[in-house]
Amino acid sequence: MRRSAHVLLLGLLIAAPLSARAGIVVGSKNFEESRLLGEVFAQLIEARTGLPVERRLGLAGTQICFEALRTGAIDVYPEYTGTGLVSILGEKSTGGRAAALARVRAEFLHRFDLRWLAPLGFENSFEIAVPKELAEKEKLRTLSDLARIAPRLKVGFGQEFVGRVDGLPGLEKTYGLHFGSVRSLEHAIKYGAAGAREIDALDVYTTDARLIEHRLVVLEDDRDFFPPYEAAALVRGETLRKHPEVGSALGLLAGAFDEERMRALNFRLEHGEREEVVARDVLASLGLVASRTGAKPEQTAKGKAPERAGFFAYLVQERQALLRRTLEHLGLSGLALLLGVLVAVPFGLLLERRRRFAEPAIRLLGITQTVPSLALLAFMLPLLGIGARPAIVALWIYSLFPIVRNTYSGVRDADPRAVEAALALGMTEWQVLRQVRLPLALPIVLAGIRTAAVLTVGTATLAAFVGAGGLGEPIVTGLQLADNRRILSGALPAALLAIAVDALLGALERALRPRGL
Amino acid sequence: MPTALAVERVVKIYPEGTRALDDVSFTVAAGETVALVGESGSGKTTLLRLFNRRLEPTSGRVVVAGEDVAGVDPIALRRRLGYVPQDGGLLPHWTVGKNVETVPRLLGWEAQRRLDRVRELLDLVGLPGATFAGRYPNELSGGQRQRVAFARALAADPPILLLDEPFGALDALTRRELHLQFAEWTAALGKAAVLVTHDLAEAFRLAARTGVLRGGRLLQIGPAEELERRPADPYVEALLDLALSRRSANA
Numbered sequence: 001m002r003r004s005a006h007v008l009l010l011g012l013l014i015a016a017p018l019s020a021r022a023g024i025v026v027g028s029k030n031f032e033e034s035r036l037l038g039e040v041f042a043q044l045i046e047a048r049t050g051l052p053v054e055r056r057l058g059l060a061g062t063q064i065c066f067e068a069l070r071t072g073a074i075d076v077y078p079e080y081t082g083t084g085l086v087s088i089l090g091e092k093s094t095g096g097r098a099a100a101l102a103r104v105r106a107e108f109l110h111r112f113d114l115r116w117l118a119p120l121g122f123e124n125s126f127e128i129a130v131p132k133e134l135a136e137k138e139k140l141r142t143l144s145d146l147a148r149i150a151p152r153l154k155v156g157f158g159q160e161f162v163g164r165v166d167g168l169p170g171l172e173k174t175y176g177l178h179f180g181s182v183r184s185l186e187h188a189i190k191y192g193a194a195g196a197r198e199i200d201a202l203d204v205y206t207t208d209a210r211l212i213e214h215r216l217v218v219l220e221d222d223r224d225f226f227p228p229y230e231a232a233a234l235v236r237g238e239t240l241r242k243h244p245e246v247g248s249a250l251g252l253l254a255g256a257f258d259e260e261r262m263r264a265l266n267f268r269l270e271h272g273e274r275e276e277v278v279a280r281d282v283l284a285s286l287g288l289v290a291s292r293t294g295a296k297p298e299q300t301a302k303g304k305a306p307e308r309a310g311f312f313a314y315l316v317q318e319r320q321a322l323l324r325r326t327l328e329h330l331g332l333s334g335l336a337l338l339l340g341v342l343v344a345v346p347f348g349l350l351l352e353r354r355r356r357f358a359e360p361a362i363r364l365l366g367i368t369q370t371v372p373s374l375a376l377l378a379f380m381l382p383l384l385g386i387g388a389r390p391a392i393v394a395l396w397i398y399s400l401f402p403i404v405r406n407t408y409s410g411v412r413d414a415d416p417r418a419v420e421a422a423l424a425l426g427m428t429e430w431q432v433l434r435q436v437r438l439p440l441a442l443p444i445v446l447a448g449i450r451t452a453a454v455l456t457v458g459t460a461t462l463a464a465f466v467g468a469g470g471l472g473e474p475i476v477t478g479l480q481l482a483d484n485r486r487i488l489s490g491a492l493p494a495a496l497l498a499i500a501v502d503a504l505l506g507a508l509e510r511a512l513r514p515r516g517l
Numbered sequence: 518m519p520t521a522l523a524v525e526r527v528v529k530i531y532p533e534g535t536r537a538l539d540d541v542s543f544t545v546a547a548g549e550t551v552a553l554v555g556e557s558g559s560g561k562t563t564l565l566r567l568f569n570r571r572l573e574p575t576s577g578r579v580v581v582a583g584e585d586v587a588g589v590d591p592i593a594l595r596r597r598l599g600y601v602p603q604d605g606g607l608l609p610h611w612t613v614g615k616n617v618e619t620v621p622r623l624l625g626w627e628a629q630r631r632l633d634r635v636r637e638l639l640d641l642v643g644l645p646g647a648t649f650a651g652r653y654p655n656e657l658s659g660g661q662r663q664r665v666a667f668a669r670a671l672a673a674d675p676p677i678l679l680l681d682e683p684f685g686a687l688d689a690l691t692r693r694e695l696h697l698q699f700a701e702w703t704a705a706l707g708k709a710a711v712l713v714t715h716d717l718a719e720a721f722r723l724a725a726r727t728g729v730l731r732g733g734r735l736l737q738i739g740p741a742e743e744l745e746r747r748p749a750d751p752y753v754e755a756l757l758d759l760a761l762s763r764r765s766a767n768a
Contacts, residue, residue, distance in 0.1 A: 440610060
């Protein structure tokens with residue numbers, strides 16, 4: 001009876017966000033240009049259609065964005081034609097921009113009912129860059145030149161580039177490249193690594209503002225390996241049929257950008273400006289939304305990149321955002337833990353009644369602890385989409401093992417003499433469980449919950465991968481921007497939170513420990 | 518004298534094949550204390566557990582207060598039988614008072630009646646309630662814990678006590694002291710009791726009759742003098758020799 005009530009509750013909590021979805025959901029990938037374009041889409045739709053817009057910016061990579069769009073978890077996100085062609089459709093790049101666009105338009109419409117709107121006007125291709133000194137020393141101009149000395153080189157590429165067909169595997173095939181060693185690095189870390197000559201080559205984007213800063217030279221793709229990567233809004237057909245005004249609004253952005261403008265915008269983002277501010281400036285300068293301040297659009301708010309203030313000044317400056325992130329973080333992990341307790345404690349008790357299944361069941365549950373969080377999220381994507389739901393479910397799964405294990409062993413090992421005496425005096429099994437086994441097991445069950453709580457709070461940073469917020473958000477963004485302050489502003493509160501939760505539950509454990517034990 | 522307990526041709530074979538009890542029969546009269554003596558594995562504890570249906574016999578009858586226990590609800594049955602295990606078996610998270618009132622609470626007695634009963638029993642076993650009712654078992658000595666266990670067994674005034682080596686874990690002095698008190702309580706309260714022990718001297722001191730078990734068989738049952746005069750089995754004889762030599766060594 002109680003157990004079915006728990007299942008029902010769980011079902012409701014998971015299902016609730018599904019029905020709650022109203023308005024337009026805008027997604028983006030987890031790098032600054034994509035986030036900015038997502039924000040631009042969002043503000044434009046808000047301004048021009050009056051529809052409520054929900055933002056799911058910073059989703060972890062093409063796979064998650066595309067699946068989220070296909071399954072309807074989001075309505076629109078910025079994508080690049082070459083990525084669509086090679087990574088999603090798995091085709092080879094043939095012909096130029098127009099051919100690539102025509103191909104993805106036809107195929108996406110036919111296969112997924114997804115529409116590529118008119119391109120935004122700039123290309124952001126993958127390119128390979130090397131430090132200037134190396135290029136001069138080795139006389140490198142093209143990728144064919146690079147192939148010649150590749151076996152002597154240590155290179156660092158973004159994780160996605162290493163895996164993509166239109167990334168390293170294709171590049172190696174086309175140019176017969178074989179690098180001495182390949183390291184997979186977080187995008188923003190690569191630049192510093194190249195600057196320090198830890199790596200000799202890296203993948204970059206056309207619109208990257210960091211090329212000059214880090215004294216990097218882009219090599220020419222002399223065999224036309226990289227497909228054209230025109231940026232455009234990729235939208236669900238269903239969304240456009242239901243809200244045609246979304247299509248007309250986003251259509252206003254056709255050709256509105258060029259590489260130079262994008263590079264300038266990326267520069268502002270890399271130097272710590274918020275995407276909301278930059279997006280508002282862009283739309284104002286394009287005359288697409290009214291400029292609120294009346295000042296010259298591109299110079300509103302912070303015209304020039306803000307100074308990199310000290311860490312504590314940064315924390316103070318960001319305190320409201322951090323407070324919100326902390327609350328999100330606590331909400332996600334708290335809900336996951338609550339669901340974990342509701343399911344795992346009864347399950348542990350059930351296993352104690354069916355001991356034959358206990359060890360195999362617990363061992364099986366133990367495997368969940370070894371599944372990397374990103375893999376877990378990827379598995380759940382088709383079922384749960386993105387946002388808080390998959391994050392909570394993933395955290396919930398992680399929380400089960402310690403609680404089930406401790407509940408089972410705590411109740412099983414409860415002082416057998418006390419249990420036997422209770423039975424011999426005429427307690428029912430239920431009374432023995434309630435009055436003897438559970439109280440005696442309580443300290444151990446609580447210790448399991450405490451372990452699960454610390455684990456959940458510590459792991460909740462994964463929520464950022466699927467756009468569910470939390471303190472992982474500044475960590476992920478900070479990694480992309482190679483901004484240690486930002487990383488710390490998420491990592492430090494997350495660690496403190498875990499310590500605080502541990503201490504709190506430790507005190508609770510002591511307070512609830514039955515006297516006499 | 519009416520019969521308090523009886524087993525008739527009881528056989529107990531455990532699922533894995535061990536024959537723990539082999540055709541055992543005996544009775545306990547109301548108010549009588551019968552001791553069951555044997556080494557571990559002899560079947561004495563198995564036999565005890567048949568009376569409160571913590572175990573079911575493979576064949577044969579177990580009778581409590583004139584009723585075949587097979588037809589009695591085991592929970593109700595257990596609440597009518599006092600029980601004292603070797604180590605007291607007190608619930609460590611409950612106070613002495615709460616431990617003692619376990620069965621009255623299960624039976625639904627009112628709070629005031631339970632409270633009075635707890636005080637009465639703690640006085641009986643020599644642990645004044647004012648001092649001891651609020652203590653936890655881990656604040657007591659081994660002998661005190663065992664006294665509480667007796668008080669708990671007597672709480673609902675059951676006519677029959679099942680005692681599973683209740684003095685086994687105590688030091689010699691404490692055991693001697695509790696032996697004397699036990700004899701007083703059972704005599705004063707008129708309880709029938711089955712006392713499981715591995716100590717023949719203890720059995721002779723406390724029980725009217727003693728049964729000797731070995732390998733699941735009841736070799737002999739009778740008063741001490743009868744066992745001493747006419748041991749029915751070489752094992753009984755050996756056991757007697759051992760107990761007598763120990764007695765003389767102690768003297």
